[in-house]
Amino acid sequence: MMMLDEPLDRPRPISVAQRLLTGLRLDGPLLFAILMVCAFGLFVLYSAGGYNTDLLTRQSIRIGIAVVVMLIVAQIPPKMMRMWAPWLFAVGLSLLILVLVFGEVGKGARRWLDVGLVRFQPSEIMKLAAPMMAAWYLRERPLPPRISEVLMVTVGIVILPAALIARQPDLGTALLIAASGLIVILLAGLSLRLIAVAAVLTVAAAPLLWFSMHDYQRQRVLTFLNPESDPLGSGYHIIQSKIAIGSGGVFGKGWLNGTQAQLEFLPERATDFIFAVLGEEFGLLGLCSLLLMYIFIVMRGLYIATQAQDTFGRLLAGSISLTFFVYVFVNTGMVTGLLPVVGVPLPLVSYGGTSMVTLMAGFGILMSVHSHRKLVTQ
Amino acid sequence: MATRLKDHWREQRLFLARVLASGAVVIGLTLFVMVRLVDLQVLRFEHFSELSLGNRVRIEPLPPTRGLIYDRNGIVLAENLPSYQLEMIPEQVDDIDVSLEALIGLGLLEADDLERIRGEIRRQPNFRPVALRYRLSEEEVARFAVRRQQFPGVEIQARLIRHYPYGSVAVHALGYVGSVSQADLQRLDPGDYAGTTHTGKIGVEFAQEEALHGSAGYRQVLVNAQGRILQELERASPSPGSDVYLSLDLELQLAAEAALAGRRGSIVAIDPRNGQVLALVSQPGYDANLFSAGISTREYRGLQEDPDIPLFNRALRGLYPPGSTIKPVIGLAGLHYGAVAPWQRVYCLGYYTLPGSSHRFRDWKREGHGPMNLNDAIAQSCDVYFYELALKLGIDNMHDFLDGFGLGHRSGIDVPAEKAGTLPSREWKRDHFRRREDQVWFPGETLITGIGQGYLQTTPLQLAQMTATIAERGRAFRPTLVARVSDPASGDMIEFEPEALTPVEVSDPALWDAAITGMAEVMHGPRGTARAAAADAPYRIAGKTGTAQVVNIAQDEKYDAEELDERLRDHALFIAFAPLENPRIAVSVVVENGGSGSGTAAPLARAVLDDYLLRDSQ
Numbered sequence: 001m002m003m004l005d006e007p008l009d010r011p012r013p014i015s016v017a018q019r020l021l022t023g024l025r026l027d028g029p030l031l032f033a034i035l036m037v038c039a040f041g042l043f044v045l046y047s048a049g050g051y052n053t054d055l056l057t058r059q060s061i062r063i064g065i066a067v068v069v070m071l072i073v074a075q076i077p078p079k080m081m082r083m084w085a086p087w088l089f090a091v092g093l094s095l096l097i098l099v100l101v102f103g104e105v106g107k108g109a110r111r112w113l114d115v116g117l118v119r120f121q122p123s124e125i126m127k128l129a130a131p132m133m134a135a136w137y138l139r140e141r142p143l144p145p146r147i148s149e150v151l152m153v154t155v156g157i158v159i160l161p162a163a164l165i166a167r168q169p170d171l172g173t174a175l176l177i178a179a180s181g182l183i184v185i186l187l188a189g190l191s192l193r194l195i196a197v198a199a200v201l202t203v204a205a206a207p208l209l210w211f212s213m214h215d216y217q218r219q220r221v222l223t224f225l226n227p228e229s230d231p232l233g234s235g236y237h238i239i240q241s242k243i244a245i246g247s248g249g250v251f252g253k254g255w256l257n258g259t260q261a262q263l264e265f266l267p268e269r270a271t272d273f274i275f276a277v278l279g280e281e282f283g284l285l286g287l288c289s290l291l292l293m294y295i296f297i298v299m300r301g302l303y304i305a306t307q308a309q310d311t312f313g314r315l316l317a318g319s320i321s322l323t324f325f326v327y328v329f330v331n332t333g334m335v336t337g338l339l340p341v342v343g344v345p346l347p348l349v350s351y352g353g354t355s356m357v358t359l360m361a362g363f364g365i366l367m368s369v370h371s372h373r374k375l376v377t378q
Numbered sequence: 379m380a381t382r383l384k385d386h387w388r389e390q391r392l393f394l395a396r397v398l399a400s401g402a403v404v405i406g407l408t409l410f411v412m413v414r415l416v417d418l419q420v421l422r423f424e425h426f427s428e429l430s431l432g433n434r435v436r437i438e439p440l441p442p443t444r445g446l447i448y449d450r451n452g453i454v455l456a457e458n459l460p461s462y463q464l465e466m467i468p469e470q471v472d473d474i475d476v477s478l479e480a481l482i483g484l485g486l487l488e489a490d491d492l493e494r495i496r497g498e499i500r501r502q503p504n505f506r507p508v509a510l511r512y513r514l515s516e517e518e519v520a521r522f523a524v525r526r527q528q529f530p531g532v533e534i535q536a537r538l539i540r541h542y543p544y545g546s547v548a549v550h551a552l553g554y555v556g557s558v559s560q561a562d563l564q565r566l567d568p569g570d571y572a573g574t575t576h577t578g579k580i581g582v583e584f585a586q587e588e589a590l591h592g593s594a595g596y597r598q599v600l601v602n603a604q605g606r607i608l609q610e611l612e613r614a615s616p617s618p619g620s621d622v623y624l625s626l627d628l629e630l631q632l633a634a635e636a637a638l639a640g641r642r643g644s645i646v647a648i649d650p651r652n653g654q655v656l657a658l659v660s661q662p663g664y665d666a667n668l669f670s671a672g673i674s675t676r677e678y679r680g681l682q683e684d685p686d687i688p689l690f691n692r693a694l695r696g697l698y699p700p701g702s703t704i705k706p707v708i709g710l711a712g713l714h715y716g717a718v719a720p721w722q723r724v725y726c727l728g729y730y731t732l733p734g735s736s737h738r739f740r741d742w743k744r745e746g747h748g749p750m751n752l753n754d755a756i757a758q759s760c761d762v763y764f765y766e767l768a769l770k771l772g773i774d775n776m777h778d779f780l781d782g783f784g785l786g787h788r789s790g791i792d793v794p795a796e797k798a799g800t801l802p803s804r805e806w807k808r809d810h811f812r813r814r815e816d817q818v819w820f821p822g823e824t825l826i827t828g829i830g831q832g833y834l835q836t837t838p839l840q841l842a843q844m845t846a847t848i849a850e851r852g853r854a855f856r857p858t859l860v861a862r863v864s865d866p867a868s869g870d871m872i873e874f875e876p877e878a879l880t881p882v883e884v885s886d887p888a889l890w891d892a893a894i895t896g897m898a899e900v901m902h903g904p905r906g907t908a909r910a911a912a913a914d915a916p917y918r919i920a921g922k923t924g925t926a927q928v929v930n931i932a933q934d935e936k937y938d939a940e941e942l943d944e945r946l947r948d949h950a951l952f953i954a955f956a957p958l959e960n961p962r963i964a965v966s967v968v969v970e971n972g973g974s975g976s977g978t979a980a981p982l983a984r985a986v987l988d989d990y991l992l993r994d995s996q
Contacts, residue, residue, distance in 0.1 A: 053500060142384045143392060187400070189392040246418040246426025259430060284419040291408055298404055302397050314393055318400070325404050329411065336414045 025074045025371035030300045034348065034363060037293050038063050041274075041349030047256045048269040048277040049351065055270065059351055066360035073364025077372045078313045081365065085129070085136035085312075089157070092129040095122035096164040123165045123173045124358045128365070130177050131323070133157045134184035135315035143311070144189030157181050169214055172342040176330070180323040187318045188311075221340050237273065238337050240266045245279035245287075245336060252283030270351040272343055275335040290349075291332070298325045304370045313369040320362045327359075438599055441573035442592030443538065445619030447552060447582060449628040450654075450861060455552055456583070459541040461671070462514040462534050464522065465507040468499050470531030477529055478510075484525065486518060487511060490675035509557075509575065512539060512672035540576060540670035546663040548631050550691045551624070551655070551793065551859055553581020554666040556673075570594050576670060582622065582859055585793045589863045592619035618866055625654030625861040633989035634659045637982040643949075643969040644692040644838035647986055650846035650955060650964045652876035653855025655791070657986065658839075660692040694796040697835040698968055701924030701975070702759045703953045704780070704830035706848060708767060709752050710893040711779035714884040717770040720892045723749045726762040732769075732821055739765050739825050742925070756896025757903045759923060761829050768828025773819060776827060777803035782882040784843040784854065785836055791857045799840055802833035830924060841966035845953040848897070849920070849961035851890040852882035894920050898958050908952070911980035917991055918958035921983065923975030924951035947971040952979035956987050963990050 021028045042056060042063075049055040099122050134157045138145055145153070158181035166174035186195070210218065244258065244266050253259070258280035269277050279287050301321025308314040324347060331346040333339035345352050347359050418426065447456035464486060471477050478495065481487045487495075487510060498508045510532070514522070519534055526532075540555045555576040558566070562577050570593055571577070577591070578584035595616030600609040634645040634657045647657040664681055681689050690696070712718040728746030729738040741747065741761040747754070755763035768776065780786065786801025800806070804819045811817050826832040836844075839857065847854045856877040864871045884890065897920035901912035907923045926949040950972030955964040965983045972978035 140384070143389045183400075187393060187396045189389070189396060242418060243426050243429045245415070246422055247430035249419055249423045249427065279415070279419065284415055287415055287419075288412060291412060295404065295408055299401065302401055306394055306397055311389065314390075318393070318397060322400055322404070325407075329407050332411050336411060336418065338411065338414055 022371070024071060025367060026071070027300070027304065027367045027370050030297065030304075030363065030366065033293055033297045033300065034360075037290070037297070037348045040290060040293075041346075043255065044274055044278045044281070044349065045270060045351055047258065047281060048274050051256075055351065062352075062356050066356045069357050070360040070364035070367070073361050074367040074371065076364075076368055078308075078310070078316075078365075078369050079372075081132065081316075081368070082136060082139065082312045085132040088125065089129045089133035092122060092125040093161060093164070095125065096161060098122070100164065100167060121173075123161075123168070123170060123177070124355065126161045126165065126177050127173075127180065127323075127358050128320075128362060130157055130161055131180040131184050131316055131319040134181045135312045135319065138184065138188050138315060139310065139312040144191060145185065147194065150185055150190060150194065153181065153185055170343075171213075172330075172344045175342070176323065176326060176344065179326050180319050183319045183322045183326075184315050187305075187315050187322075237267055237341055241273050241276040241335050242337050244276040248280040248283045248286075250284045252279070252281045252286055255281050257281060272331070272341075272345055272350060273335055274350050275332055275346050278349075279335075291328075294325070294328045294347075298322070298328075301366050304366050307373065308369050309373055317366050317369045320366055324359070324362065438597050439572035440595040440597055440613070440616045441571075441575070442594055442616035443618040444540065444555070444576075445586075445590040445592065445621045445866070447586075447590075448621065448623045449626050449631075450624060450656075451627065451629075452623070453628045454543060455548065455624070455626075455628065456666075457541050457543065458538040460536055461512065461539040462519050463512045463537055463539075463672075464510040464514060464532065465535050466495075466499075466510055466532045467507050468531070472530070474499065477532060480528065481510065481532070484521060486514070486522060488674055488676060494675060507533075507535075509672065537575070540667075542666040542670070544628070544632075545665045545667060547628075547635060548626060548658065549581075549663045549666045550660040550693055551581055551626060551658040552666060553583040553585075553793070554579055554669040555583050556669045579669065580795065581793050582624065586622050586860060586863070589620040589622060593617050620863045620865045622860055623862045623864070624859050625649070625656065626658065626859060627656045627990070629993070630986065630990050631657045631659065633657075634982075634986050635661065635663075637985040638967075638969070641969050641972065642686055642692070643967070643972065644696055645965065645967050645982065645986060646693050646838045646842035647963055647965045647990070648842045648846045648857055650849040650853075650961050651855075653846070653857045654861060654876070655857050655859050656963060656990065658693050658859070660690070660694075660696070660838075662686050662688040664688045691795065692968070692970075693838045694791070694793070696837060696968065697797060697799055698838070698949055698951065699832070699834055699926040700785075700830040700836045700841060700844075701926040701949075701951050702761075702830055703841060703844075703922045703924035703951050703966075703975070704834070705759065705764055706756055706893040706897050706922055707780060707783055707844065708764055708771070708776065708828055709756055709896060710848075710884065710889060711771055711776060712752070712767045713886075713889040713892060714779065715771060715775050716885070717775075718752065718767055720752050723751050724755070724760075724763045724766050725749050726760050728762070730762045730765040730825070732825070737822070739822070752892055753896045753899055754905075756893070756922065757899035757906045759900075759907050764828040765825045768824050769821065771824075771828075773824045773827060774803055774805075776824075777801055777806075779882075782852075782854075782880070783847050784840050784879075785834070789839055789843050789857050791839060792860050796839060797837055799837055800833050800835040802827060807833075831927060838966050838968045841951070841953055841968070842964055845955050845966060846961075846964035847882060848890075848893065849955035849964050851887065851894075852884065854879040854881060894958070897922050897954075901954070907976045908980040911952075911976065911984045915956075915984070915988075917956055917987075919954050919956040919984075919987065920958050920961075921952060921954035921980065923980060924953070925949070925973075925975050926951055928971065945971055947973055950975045950978035952976075952983050954980075954983045954987065956991060963987065 018028065021031070042059060045059055046056055134153050137153055137157065138149070141149060158178050162174040162178040165177060247253070248258070258277055266273055266276055275287070278290065298321050301317060301324065305314050305317035305321060308317050327344060327347045330339060330342060330344045334341050334344065345355055348356070444458055446454055449455055466477070468474060478487065478492060482489055495508065495510055514534065522534060542552065542554070556579045557575060558571055558577045563571070566577065570591070573594060574591070578587040583590065593616060595614045597610055597614070598612040600611055630647060634647065638645055638659055638661050641661060643661060645657060645659040646655065648655055668677055713720065726741060726747035728741045728744050731738055742759070746762070747758055747760045750758070750760045750763045754760065780801055786799055788796050788798045802823070807819050808817045823832050827834055843854070843857055856879055858874060860874060862871055862873045898918060900906040900908050900923065901919040901921045903909065908921050912919050912921070928946055928948060948971070950969040952967045952975045953965065955961040965986050967979040967983045969978050969982070
């Protein structure tokens with residue numbers, strides 16, 4: 001097998017836009033879907049944030065910054081990412097340790113690191129560094145991986161950072177990072193028998209997890225099982241959010257007309273529970289449209305993964321796409337009362353800074369994997 | 379490993395299979411969510427729609443009552459008073475601009491405030507009330523009430539607001555509260571401040587915010603479809619903030635403010651035995667109630683543009699050359715390092731020249747003091763004696779010794795924003811100046827440091843701290859304003875213990891006597907510079923006068939000829955502690971452009987000492 005330096009010989013670009021996209025190493029369909037979701041999100045945010053234009057401006061600036069980050073990441077060849085993966089992982093791990101020691105406390109948890117200009121959450125780096133590291137570790141090994149290799153990845157690359165983040169405590173992010181690493185192993189071809197064993201072990205470990213949880217985390221699980229038990233505490237979120245969505249009906253109450261959201265019954269309207277605002281004002285049609293856009297993004301990402309030319313690119317692109325879906329599922333599941341409240345924002349729509357940049361950086365990786373392909377001759 | 383070769387084709391197929399499987403799971407889970415949505419939005423639509431219409435229960439935050447601030451004798455310095463304020467709920471107003479203009483027409487708002495109000499309306503959700511004006515008079519309440527129908531969405535609310543019964547008294551120690559700003563919310567817990575409108579901005583109000591604030595409660599209320607409250611259903615009461623007791627003595631503070639009235643300057647009094655600040659004056663001051671009541675743009679601009687800069691905390695941030703007040707410590711340094719003995723005499727000709735130079739460093743007394751020992755030199759504030767001593771000591775010894783007295787670094791007082799001042803040394807000059815030729819330390823600079831001029835800069839607080847350290851013969855405490863904090867709910871009282879700092883050690887403890895005797899001679903000796911200020915005192919005082927030249931004072935103000943002269947006069951300084959045998963109070967006085975330390979500053983200190991020491995016997 002040998003690689004040539006000429007780029008893949010495609011038909012000549014037909015339009016200026018297409019030529020521009022190719023030149024910038026962007027993937028048209030993916031970019032279009034992402035921007036659609038962001039625009040939709042701004043509409044909902046205007047309503048959810050009480051017509052606050054400052055909020056809208058700040059979110060637009062964030063989206064702008066995040067798109068620039070995506071653009072930059074898309075220019076980095078996957079070969080270079082592969083080289084950097086261990087370093088990025090090491091840096092992320094050190095920062096997580098730093099944050100436990102020196103981090104800023106906000107809302108009772110240590111998650112932030114103050115670096116003069118900005119405060120940021122090192123766990124954001126890990127969201128990309130963990131799957132990169134897992135893909136890096138498995139890239140040259142014959143797949144499916146052996147049990148020893150699986151254990152190595154699981155303990156060293158997945159559990160270690162997840163445990164550090166869980167200590168902050170930020171259980172939601174810890175689980176998401178664990179998921180992104182585990183997805184790499186699944187995609188690498190983990191045998192079905194091992195999957196079954198892991199599932200059994202997880203169920204067996206559940207009581208252990210229960211005893212290591214903070215009170216408020218336990219409370220959330222209890223509330224999930226029976227929201228009515230705590231109508232003023234965390235159950236309030238779920239009850240109000242279900243009322244908001246349910247009362248939206250098929251067509252919704254109309255933009256800016258959701259009473260649940262506008263009269264402040266719904267907590268965390270602009271952030272974690274923005275999906276409920278959308279449901280109340282745009283109804284089933286609005287929610288399903290958004291879900292379909294998300295599905296399109298995930299499927300396009302998976303397609304890019306199948307077109308990737310080496311194991312690293314394949315595993316990484318696959319993991320990023322599926323992790324994105326995990327975000328969507330965990331948030332929508334939480335807001336609709338299918339899953340416990342874990343504090344995961346709705347990707348690209350919820351108001352918030354760092355996670356937006358991380359998501360877009362992830363999409364940048366997808367685009368880089370897709371646009372840096374070389375012609376392969378047998 | 380030969381059996382485990384990488385089989386790319388097989389791997390790709392395996393990967394494809396996994397991707398297809400995951401894709402199926404993705405679609406499956408999405409359908410699961412969609413089914414749930416159909417369940418909520420179609421099948422149970424009626425149910426939730428009804429709940430939504432009947433959703434009348436709202437949870438509202440209840441702000442805690444802010445703790446009070448008392449002086450050391452339990453006199454209230456900051457309290458909470460009910461007051462009426464004008465509020466607007468933007469979404470209930472048809473045309474905000476028209477309403478605001480009409481309120482200006484009624485004399486309830488000022489045109490200058492429009493910008494601030496519009497900004498607040500823009501920053502907040504439309505259903506949140508925006509305070510238009512605080513502290514309406516009864517007449518204003520009535521004026522609005524009769525025209526209330528013309529202003530839908532504008533209401534009068536009774537709120538507790540912070541009130542400082544003594545107005546501008548001790549404002550630079552107490553600080554004030556102001557509206558919670560976006561920047562404040564970065565460091566405060568938004569949940570706990572959900573219903574709170576004001577927070578400490580500076581001074582004790584800022585430093586003790588956590589104790590004073592308390593914690594918020596919540597209430598559950600029944601509201602109608604417009605969001606108006608019909609009934610309260612349940613309540614979790616907030617727990618009020620703790621009360622804070624200062625070490626400040628209001629009576630002494632008032633006496634000191636009266637003494638300094640009409641001048642620019644500062645008086646700081648410390649109990650040398652424990653570092654408690656008894657009085658902290660910076661004048662001119664301003665009425666703290668302006669800020670808690672919502673200062674108008676015009677009033678604020680007035681304070682900012684006042685050439686006497688009333689907002690400036692001179693006691694903590696004013697930097698003045700200590701002048702001759704430094705001499706007792708320089709003298710002590712000379713004894714400690716063996717550069718001089720108490721009996722040694724220097725002949726003062728009225729000037730001093732460095733070897734090999736013709737430049738004359740002048741004494742303040744042109745004709746000279748004649749032969750001077752240390753005691754005479756302190757009592758009569760002879761410059762020539764200290765020029766020579768400074769040269770023998772060298773700048774680095776002086777730096778190290780003065781450092782022990784708190785100069786050149788923050789005292790660590792328990793309110794924010796104090797300045798560190800400057801205590802020069804060779805190293806400091808090297809780091810401080812960029813150009814190589816400016817980094818050299820000159821002997822002339824050592825001389826003038828010896829009489830408290832040159833680069834040396836101190837705050838009035840540091841001068842008081844230095845005096846307290848002399849009074850205690852080297853023992854020093856961190857200066858504190860807050861003496862204790864009490865929780866009104868539990869009645870628990872937290873006393874703050876004095877925090878001892880590293881004491882100043884001298885080679886022989888008896889050396890302190892030499893410096894202190896010199897300071898007593900200043901007040902009670904036949905030729906003491908401040909003997910007039912100590913006349914007829916029923917107790918003995920140790921003091922030292924000082925005069926600081928006004929050079930390159932950076933104040934950007936408009937000068938007219940008369941102003942100019944006044945503002946170029948020397949600053950008058952004075953430090954003292956008393957009673958001599960058993961010191962209970964140490965004072966520093968700085969009067970900007972006051973002229974001479976003995977003539978202007980010393981009598982003010984005497985008034986302060988009298989008030990504090992003669993109080994019980996009256």
